[in-house]
Amino acid sequence: MFVCFVIPSSASYSQGQKDTARALKLxxxxxxxxxxxxxxxxxxxxxxxxxxxxxxSEVISLKTLDANITDKTGRQIFAKVPGVFVYxxxxxxxxxxxxxxxxxxxxxxxxxxxxxxxxxxSDMYAYPASHYSIPMESVERIExxxxxxxxxxxxxxxxxxxxxxxQADTSKKLGFESYNxxxxxxxxxxxxxxxxxxxxxxxxxxxxxxxxxxxxxxEHTDYEAQGVQLCYELNANLTLRADxxxxxxxxxxxxxxxxxxxxxxxxxxxxSRNYFSPSINIPSLNVKWKLADKTDLEFTSSAVLGxxxxxxxxxxxxVMDSIHFSTNQYNSRQVDIDEFNSYTNExxxxxxxxxxxxxxxxxxxxxxxxxxxxxxxxxxxxxGSDYDLxxxxxxxxxxxxxxxxxxxxxxxxxxxxxxxxxxxxxxRYESGSSNMSGFIVYYPTDKIPLELNRNFVLLGTSISYxxxxxxxxxxxxxxxxxxxxxxxxxxxxxxxxxDANIRDAYGYNAEIGNRGSYKFLKWDITAFALQYNHRxxxxxxxxxFGNFYTYRTNVGNSLTKGIEFYIQANWTLTKDLNxxxxxxxxxxEGKYTSGIIKSGTTNFNIExxxxxxxPRVISRNGWTIQYKKLSISTLLSYTSRSFADPLNTEVxxxxxxxxxxxxxxxxxxxxxxxVSNHLTIKSSLNxxxxxxxxxxxxxFYPGPGIWPSDGFNGSFSFIVKL
Numbered sequence: 001m002f003v004c005f006v007i008p009s010s011a012s013y014s015q016g017q018k019d020t021a022r023a024l025k026l027x028x029x030x031x032x033x034x035x036x037x038x039x040x041x042x043x044x045x046x047x048x049x050x051x052x053x054x055x056x057s058e059v060i061s062l063k064t065l066d067a068n069i070t071d072k073t074g075r076q077i078f079a080k081v082p083g084v085f086v087y088x089x090x091x092x093x094x095x096x097x098x099x100x101x102x103x104x105x106x107x108x109x110x111x112x113x114x115x116x117x118x119x120x121x122s123d124m125y126a127y128p129a130s131h132y133s134i135p136m137e138s139v140e141r142i143e144x145x146x147x148x149x150x151x152x153x154x155x156x157x158x159x160x161x162x163x164x165x166x167q168a169d170t171s172k173k174l175g176f177e178s179y180n181x182x183x184x185x186x187x188x189x190x191x192x193x194x195x196x197x198x199x200x201x202x203x204x205x206x207x208x209x210x211x212x213x214x215x216x217x218x219e220h221t222d223y224e225a226q227g228v229q230l231c232y233e234l235n236a237n238l239t240l241r242a243d244x245x246x247x248x249x250x251x252x253x254x255x256x257x258x259x260x261x262x263x264x265x266x267x268x269x270x271x272s273r274n275y276f277s278p279s280i281n282i283p284s285l286n287v288k289w290k291l292a293d294k295t296d297l298e299f300t301s302s303a304v305l306g307x308x309x310x311x312x313x314x315x316x317x318x319v320m321d322s323i324h325f326s327t328n329q330y331n332s333r334q335v336d337i338d339e340f341n342s343y344t345n346e347x348x349x350x351x352x353x354x355x356x357x358x359x360x361x362x363x364x365x366x367x368x369x370x371x372x373x374x375x376x377x378x379x380x381x382x383x384g385s386d387y388d389l390x391x392x393x394x395x396x397x398x399x400x401x402x403x404x405x406x407x408x409x410x411x412x413x414x415x416x417x418x419x420x421x422x423x424x425x426x427x428r429y430e431s432g433s434s435n436m437s438g439f440i441v442y443y444p445t446d447k448i449p450l451e452l453n454r455n456f457v458l459l460g461t462s463i464s465y466x467x468x469x470x471x472x473x474x475x476x477x478x479x480x481x482x483x484x485x486x487x488x489x490x491x492x493x494x495x496x497x498x499d500a501n502i503r504d505a506y507g508y509n510a511e512i513g514n515r516g517s518y519k520f521l522k523w524d525i526t527a528f529a530l531q532y533n534h535r536x537x538x539x540x541x542x543x544x545f546g547n548f549y550t551y552r553t554n555v556g557n558s559l560t561k562g563i564e565f566y567i568q569a570n571w572t573l574t575k576d577l578n579x580x581x582x583x584x585x586x587x588x589e590g591k592y593t594s595g596i597i598k599s600g601t602t603n604f605n606i607e608x609x610x611x612x613x614x615p616r617v618i619s620r621n622g623w624t625i626q627y628k629k630l631s632i633s634t635l636l637s638y639t640s641r642s643f644a645d646p647l648n649t650e651v652x653x654x655x656x657x658x659x660x661x662x663x664x665x666x667x668x669x670x671x672x673x674x675v676s677n678h679l680t681i682k683s684s685l686n687x688x689x690x691x692x693x694x695x696x697x698x699x700f701y702p703g704p705g706i707w708p709s710d711g712f713n714g715s716f717s718f719i720v721k722l
Contacts, residue, residue, distance in 0.1 A: 039064075040080040040566070042515065042524075043143060045422075045464070048288070049298045049350040051363045051414050054424050054462035054474045055149035056511055056526055060142040066624065066633035066670035068684040068715060069136045070181040070189045070210065074098055075637045076668060076686075077136070079620045081144060082524075082564035083586035085613070085639075088695045089702065091185070091710035092212045092221040094133055094249050100146065101509075101530045102560035102590035102614040103158050105696070107131065110158035110482070112150065115245060116165050116229075118284045118302040122340045124154065125404040125434055126373040126486050131278035131308050131340075133247040135208040135225045137179040137191035140166045147509030147530065148476035151410060151428045151460045152363065155481045157507065157532065165229065168195035168202040176722040183684075183715030185213040202231040215710040216254035217269040223249035237290040248279040250387060256317040256705025258656040266692045266708040270317050273333060275387040276702065280306035280340070294352040301345045308338040309389055310701075311381050316655035317705040335379035335389050342371040355416060364411035369432070371404040375486055378441075398440045400448070402486055406432030412460075420466050424476075428458045436489060443491055447498075452484065454504065471516035481506040487700070488536045491552065496538070499553035507531040507557075513564075525565040533557040537646070538598050555646075556595020558611050562588025578626040583619065590614035597646050606646045613661070613696055615642040629674040637666045644697035657697055657704035664693035682717040686710065 040060055045053035058081045062069065067076035072093030074086035087097035087105035099105035107129035113120050120132040143162040145153075153160040169175045172195075179191040193206035210223040227245040234240065255271030284302035291297050313321045314334045323330055348365035378397025382388050412426030437449040460478025467473070482505040491498055513526030537555030568582035590611035596603050622635040641663045643649065652659030667689050672682040690712040697706060 043145070045414070046350070046361055049296055049348040049363055049365070050152055051350075051361060051412050051424060051426075052145065052149065053414050053422050054464035054476055056146035056474070056476075056513060056528075057149065058144045058524075060144070062136065062139050062141060064631075066631055066672055066682075068668075068670065068686060069179075070183075070187070070715060070717065071212075072096055072136050073668070073684075073686060075620060075666065076635060076670065076684075077142070079622060079635055079637075080566055080568070080582060080584045082526075082566050082584045082620075083562070083588070083618060085615065085618060086695065087613075088709035089707065090219070090221070090251065091215055091713070092210070092223070092251070093136075094221055094223065094251055095131070096133075098161075100158055101528060101562070102558075102588055102611055103530075105613065106698075106701075108158075108161060110156055111161045112154040112156045112159070114153075114160065114162040115282065116243065116284075117162060117286070118243070118282060118300060119342075119344050120280075120282055120304060121342075122280070122304055122306075122308070122338075123342050123371045123373045123402075123404070124369065125371055125406065125432070125483050126375075126402040127308075127338065127340075128156075128485060131306070132245070132280040132282055132304070133223070133225065133249060133278075134163050134245070135191055135206070135247075137208065138165055138193070138206050138225075138227060139163050146511065146528075147480060148460060148462055148478045148511055150480055150509070151426050151458055151478055152412060154367075154408075155428065155430065155458055157480050157482060157509070157530065159509075165227070166193070166195075166204060168197055168204045168231075170197040170202060172196045173198055176720075178720045179717060180719075181715050181717040183212075184713035185215065187212045187715060200233045202233070204229045214254060215713075216267055216708060218252060218272040219254040219269065220252040221249055223247075239288045241284075241286040241288075243282075243284045243286070245282045246280065248277070250275060250277045252387075253312070253702050255321075256656060256703045256707055258317045258654065258705060259652040259659065261317065262656070262692075262694070262706045262708060266711070271313060271321055273321065273330065273385045274310075274312045274314075274702075276310045276312075277387065278306065278308040280304065296350045298348045299346070301343075303344070304340050304342040306340050308336075308340070310336045311387065311389055312336075312703075314703065316657065316703070318655045329383040330385070332383055332392060333381040334377075335381040335391060336375075336377040337379075337389065338376075339374040340371075341373070342369070344369050358416035358418065360416045360422075361414045362411065363413075365409075367406075367408040367410070369404065369406040369408075371402075371406075373402045373486070375400050375402070375490075395441070397442075398438075398490065400436055400438030400440065400486075400490065402434055402436050402489075404432060404434045406430060406454075422464045424462045424464075426460050426478075429456075430458070431455045434483070440490065450489065452489075454483065456481065456506075467516075470518065471514070473512075473514050475510075475512035477508060477510040479506070479508050484536070488552065497551050499551060502536075502553050503534050505532060505534045505536065505554070507533045520570050522568045522570070523566060525563070525567075527561075527563045529559065529561040531557070531559050535595070537595070551598075555597050556606065557593045558590060558595075559593050560588055560590035560611065560614065562586055576628050580624040580626075581622070583621045585617070585619040585621075587617055588614065589616060592646060595646065599647055604647060606648075609646055609648045610643050612643050612645050615640040615661075615663075630671070631673075632671045633669065635666075635668040635670075637668070639664055639695070645699070655704060656706045657699060659697065661694065661697060664691055664695075665689075666691055666693070678721055680719045680721075682719070683714070684717075685712075685714045687712050 043052040043057040078084040103110040109128040113130040145160040181189040189210040191208040195204040208225040225247040253274040254269035410428040458479040462476030511528040515524035534554040617640040624633040649658040
């Protein structure tokens with residue numbers, strides 16, 4: 001960077017006399033520096049009405065991130081966050097499927113997922129998956145708070161994941177940004193936004209559209225998203241914000257593979273008539289009001305409205321979807337439709353006060369949730385090949401409602417005991433009920449309606465000791481729970497029953513760590529333990545006549561423990577050249593401490609078995625070279641093998657649903673070049689070695705079996721800012 005300071009001189013006269021002051025011209029001053037790219041920082045101790053002191057947190061800035069943003073390649077976006085397991089459900093990035101510390105990555109449903117502080121999980125008490133698919137081009141940064149910070153947001157085991165949107169450039173009345181990408185598999189994507197400030201109004205609006213085939217045959221995505229944000233600054237103490245965001249995509253699902261099919265050709269497909277399509281709207285209103293010098297209030301009212309639709313020939317990979325010679329038609333497909341109507345109101349207050357010589361902080365509030373989800377499943381669909389949700393008859397196999405009312409009171413206090421030491425203590429009280437009504441054709445009518453009540457208290461504490469401004473020791477412990485959801489309450493067939501006394505899962509998160517920087521080094525090292533009690537599953541029982549049936553209940557407890565470490569080194573080699581290397585690695589061990597589950601016609605004790613989809617090692621290592629306006633980054637990712645089921649089955653089943661998930665190593669490269677202040681170009685090469693791999697063997701959606709992840713592919717983007 002170059003800055004020149006000049007003090008101009010001028011002649012000044014008074015009453016005809018010459019001023020005796022001398023003019024001095026300073027010489028030029030050159031300031032040399034490099035913008036640090038791909039940096040991961042932590043959240044401040046206090047942010048708005050939230051307390052993050054002593055919490056494990058990461059902030060990922062997307063402004064200078066060298067990553068495949070358009071396809072939301074998770075291993076690149078979260079490369080410097082140790083322990084993030086990425087489930088590559090599809091290469092188009094329709095959903096971000098991640099987890100930490102041995103939890104389930106399915107649509108991130110172990111996280112409280114937010115956009116600008118607004119909940120996006122479809123229904124926290126019925127189906128907590130986040131079907132909202134945010135365009136990553138609209139995101140300024142990603143905030144991740146691990147489990148011990150969850151009491152402020154909810155009771156999720158995983159913690160909170162918040163996507164913070166780009167804001168208006170207040171120096172302009174009208175600004176424009178366009179992010180356009182082409183790439184492998186006929187990828188064509190365009191994101192366009194306008195923004196600016198007019199008086200006391202700030203605005204940001206965008207439209208995104210993407211089309212992409214897939215690595216497997218018959219795979220295709222059509223995606224679009226829109227968003228509008230309006231902010232009105234009434235005065236220096238009061239700001240109002242209205243926001244609306246929508247995402248929609250139609251994904252043609254190529255179908256699962258068996259191990260034999262995967263080894264023969266991972267790009268082949270077993271389905272051509274399967275479709276999945278969520279359409280989600282998220283409106284919200286937000287008020288930030290500084291009531292007094294030491295009192296801040298924030299109120300948010302939001303909703304998640306939309307549908308999750310699918311039409312599938314829902315059979316294992318060993319059952320081919322073929323035309324019958326007798327009818328000259330395919331089999332009928334199954335139609336499923338979920339409707340979400342989830343409403344949340346949250347009031348938060350931060351009160352600062354003096355404790356001795358130091359400022360302490362109290363954050364407290366109330367959260368009200370009113371959710372109504374309707375689930376229609378097992379409808380008999382058409383024999384066609386297009387996306388068609390119509391039924392050939394009017395009867396659904398399942399047509400049920402789950403209505404939830406929940407009130408949560410929460411408070412956390414950060415006690416500043418000295419300049420170096422602070423201790424936080426907090427609690428959350430939840431009270432609510434879920435009522436299931438409707439009908440299931442194969443289920444006894446006296447089992448519905450079903451009402452579940454919950455009343456419980458969760459406690460937590462954390463500590464922070466700052467040796468100096470660069471080094472901090474932190475740790476914490478907090479209780480958490482996960483409510484029973486639709487999947488846990490609804491029997492899958494006539495041979496399954498649900499335990500009338502099934503209970504919510506509960507447990508705790510604990511961690512201790514050290515983070516800081518010294519000269520060219522930066523680090524964050526954490527040891528953790530996650531206890532998960534009353535996990536949901538199935539066992540085998542028999543009735544009084546000796547008939548066997550599947551009994552869905554709480555099957556056991558588990559404990560995951562490990563260490564996460566992120567270490568980075570930065571060197572300024574010359575005034576134009578900068579180099580960064582890092583490792584982001586986790587070693588963890590997740591095991592069942594007790595439990596019994598069903599397999600075939602036998603119950604098995606799984607105590608001591610490894611938790612499914614918990615690799616022992618996840619390691620991402622990379623380097624970045626910056627030369628003037630050019631940046632080149634390389635990422636080497638390694639994930640060790642894992643099991644697909646609690647029985648730790650090693651020999652794959654015929655349909656590929658269970659068995660080992662082999663270890664895999666991936667090599668990616670990204671580059672960016674800032675042509676000018678108005679134009680930047682980026683390129684991405686993913687899986688350069690064309691490794692054939694898969695990350696998980698799902699037992700439910702999108703179907704049991706192997707889902708191959710993308711082989712070698714690339715993309716090219718150009719970003720225009722005016």
